[in-house]
Amino acid sequence: MALVEIRDVYKSFQRDTQRIDVFTGLTLDIEPGSFTALMGPSGSGKSTLLNLIAGLDKPTRGTVRVGGAAVSDMSAGQLAAWRASNIGFVFQSFNLLPVLTAYQNVELPLLLTRLSGKERNDRVKLALDVVGLADRADHYPRQLSGGQEQRTAIARAIVADPTVMLLDEPTGQLDAKSSQEVLALLQRLNSEFNKTIIIVTHDAHAAERAKMVLHLEKGDLIEKPRATAAAMR
Amino acid sequence: MKYLRLVLANLGRHKLRTVLTILSVALALFLFASLRSVTTTLAATAQFGGARRLVTTNATGLVFPLPLAYGNRIKALPGVTGLSWANWFGGKYGDGKRFFANFAVDAESYLKIYPEIVLPADQRNAFLKDRTGALIGKRLLSQFGWKLGQNVTLQGTIFPGDWTFTVDGVYTPTDPAIGDDVLIFHHDYFDERIGRAGIAGWYIVEIDDVSHAPAVAKSIDDLFRNSSSPTKTGTEREFQATFATMWGNVSFLMSTIGLAVVFAILLVTANAMMMSARERTGEIAVLKTIGFSDRLLFALVMVEAGVMALTGAVLGLGGAKLFYPAINFNGLGFLPGFTVAPSTLIIGALVAIGLMLASGLAPALRAARLPIVQALRHVE
Numbered sequence: 001m002a003l004v005e006i007r008d009v010y011k012s013f014q015r016d017t018q019r020i021d022v023f024t025g026l027t028l029d030i031e032p033g034s035f036t037a038l039m040g041p042s043g044s045g046k047s048t049l050l051n052l053i054a055g056l057d058k059p060t061r062g063t064v065r066v067g068g069a070a071v072s073d074m075s076a077g078q079l080a081a082w083r084a085s086n087i088g089f090v091f092q093s094f095n096l097l098p099v100l101t102a103y104q105n106v107e108l109p110l111l112l113t114r115l116s117g118k119e120r121n122d123r124v125k126l127a128l129d130v131v132g133l134a135d136r137a138d139h140y141p142r143q144l145s146g147g148q149e150q151r152t153a154i155a156r157a158i159v160a161d162p163t164v165m166l167l168d169e170p171t172g173q174l175d176a177k178s179s180q181e182v183l184a185l186l187q188r189l190n191s192e193f194n195k196t197i198i199i200v201t202h203d204a205h206a207a208e209r210a211k212m213v214l215h216l217e218k219g220d221l222i223e224k225p226r227a228t229a230a231a232m233r
Numbered sequence: 234m235k236y237l238r239l240v241l242a243n244l245g246r247h248k249l250r251t252v253l254t255i256l257s258v259a260l261a262l263f264l265f266a267s268l269r270s271v272t273t274t275l276a277a278t279a280q281f282g283g284a285r286r287l288v289t290t291n292a293t294g295l296v297f298p299l300p301l302a303y304g305n306r307i308k309a310l311p312g313v314t315g316l317s318w319a320n321w322f323g324g325k326y327g328d329g330k331r332f333f334a335n336f337a338v339d340a341e342s343y344l345k346i347y348p349e350i351v352l353p354a355d356q357r358n359a360f361l362k363d364r365t366g367a368l369i370g371k372r373l374l375s376q377f378g379w380k381l382g383q384n385v386t387l388q389g390t391i392f393p394g395d396w397t398f399t400v401d402g403v404y405t406p407t408d409p410a411i412g413d414d415v416l417i418f419h420h421d422y423f424d425e426r427i428g429r430a431g432i433a434g435w436y437i438v439e440i441d442d443v444s445h446a447p448a449v450a451k452s453i454d455d456l457f458r459n460s461s462s463p464t465k466t467g468t469e470r471e472f473q474a475t476f477a478t479m480w481g482n483v484s485f486l487m488s489t490i491g492l493a494v495v496f497a498i499l500l501v502t503a504n505a506m507m508m509s510a511r512e513r514t515g516e517i518a519v520l521k522t523i524g525f526s527d528r529l530l531f532a533l534v535m536v537e538a539g540v541m542a543l544t545g546a547v548l549g550l551g552g553a554k555l556f557y558p559a560i561n562f563n564g565l566g567f568l569p570g571f572t573v574a575p576s577t578l579i580i581g582a583l584v585a586i587g588l589m590l591a592s593g594l595a596p597a598l599r600a601a602r603l604p605i606v607q608a609l610r611h612v613e
Contacts, residue, residue: 054522087522111235
């Protein structure tokens with residue numbers, strides 16, 4: 001059974017008097033433990049698809065199910081609680097809270113759980129250790145490099161052990177070296193910890209790390225094997 | 234408690250702005266407490282007065298005296314059990330910058346009719362025997378560093394000349410409305426110095442029964458209705474109220490200024506909170522993406538507003554409560570017993586809660602209703 005099931009999804013936006021159809025009957029399955037890259041030109045609906053899976057946005061029509069839960073039917077309150085335990089989201093611009101240390105940023109999702117202070121501490125330390133930033137726990141985002149910030153954001157995304165990790169252009173603001181570090185980390189999370197990862201990217205290097213590459217073109221989906229993705233460079 | 238660190242971190246984001254906002258709330262509530270305390274102190278003074286004491290003044294106005302000869306005629310009326318009289322003197326001491334009330338009284342009857350004026354028996358006797366003696370409230374001792382037995386010279390303003398008195402006694406009032414910074418001296422000496430003019434500023438009339446007050450007052454006023462100086466008699470409370478109503482417009486002004494200041498600060502605080510929330514649009518969207526619910530974010534923003542408003546309230550109201558007793562404030566003698574009443578603290582706390590709601594509600598609602606996707610597009 002697929003972890004992410006998208007069935008006959010329509011999504012349209014209204015811009016002034018114009019209606020923009022992003023998806024017109026999109027259907028897609030993503031298996032648990034997969035590492036999927038979503039590629040495509042700007043405006044093709046990559047981020048919109050990610051938002052639908054994360055429950056940040058709702059389809060105009062159709063259903064989105066993640067781990068058996070009908071995300072598209074949930075209320076705002078149900079979605080918030082569901083996201084807290086099922087979704088690990090990583091943004092292009094890291095989006096760490098500047099007033100919190102790396103440790104405190106990573107701890108944020110755990111504040112929404114019933115874990116004790118000690119349990120939270122153990123989980124945060126483990127997450128920071130996994131991303132290789134155990135020694136940067138007390139640093140504020142302004143004291144970290146871009147790569148370190150993004151790794152902190154990844155630690156924040158994995159700390160609550162979510163069902164699926166969604167990453168929107170995670171290497172978009174990183175230099176080549178930091179990009180490679182982040183991608184290697186994602187690959188490790190997928191292979192070693194069996195995390196299901198869906199990554200939106202323009203970067204063919206990033207897509208190379210994925211097991212599956214989905215190409216979106218004007219809302220239509222073209223599945224490509226990894227070798228093809230490499231050739232797209 | 235686990236969210237406290239997040240709240241404090243947000244408050245510490247712009248430390249100077251947070252501190253200035255808290256200080257502005259504190260200042261607003263300090264001013265509110267101070268101005269309201271003027272009003273409540275005046276109102277409390279107006280409530281002073283023994284139920285069995287009436288005051289007779291000139292019907293034309295308080296500044297016009299009555300003949301001293303009225304005393305015996307009033308005393309002879311049925312229902313009158315005691316009588317005393319006093320005259321405003323208005324002398325100043327030194328450079329006159331530190332004002333205190335001083336008036337001439339018929340000493341023996343005055344002390345008898347006012348049991349609220351308490352002093353040691355030997356000092357009382359010394360004062361009664363000394364024609365140029367004076368009694369002072371205990372505050373004047375510390376205010377001017379006077380000592381018992383010392384000669385004190387006042388410069389007359391209404392009644393010119395240097396008036397020297399010996400401090401024979403120091404009293405402590407049992408009712409704060411009496412004032413502990415008043416100097417009283419013998420009316421007889423006063424009358425002699427002004428050439429036996431035979432005047433009294435007002436009479437204090439003690440009656441046998443509270444229920445007889447209207448009848449006795451009427452009989453006094455009827456007695457002098459057709460004389461050159463008709464009288465106006467009322468209860469002592471009414472008499473005090475006439476003093477208080479002299480402040481009537483000032484009280485209104487103070488209440489108005491107090492409210493205006495609080496309202497102005499409210500706008501400043503609300504603006505600071507709105508600005509703070511607007512700056513964090515992206516962060517709020519990120520927190521929502523992580524799983525923070527609308528309700529939780531609403532609560533967190535309200536708690537931030539609450540911490541600022543209530544810290545300001547503690548500083549402002551607590552400051553006012555401690556500051557005035559510390560400096561022995563009595564409004565240059567016009568506000569005896571000046572104190573920040575518990576009711577003022579309660580109203581101040583309610584104002585602070587109102588401030589929290591007014592300044593926190595809009596940004597909190599904004600945070601709760603923020604559409605995630607649009608907000609993320611704004612920061613991504």
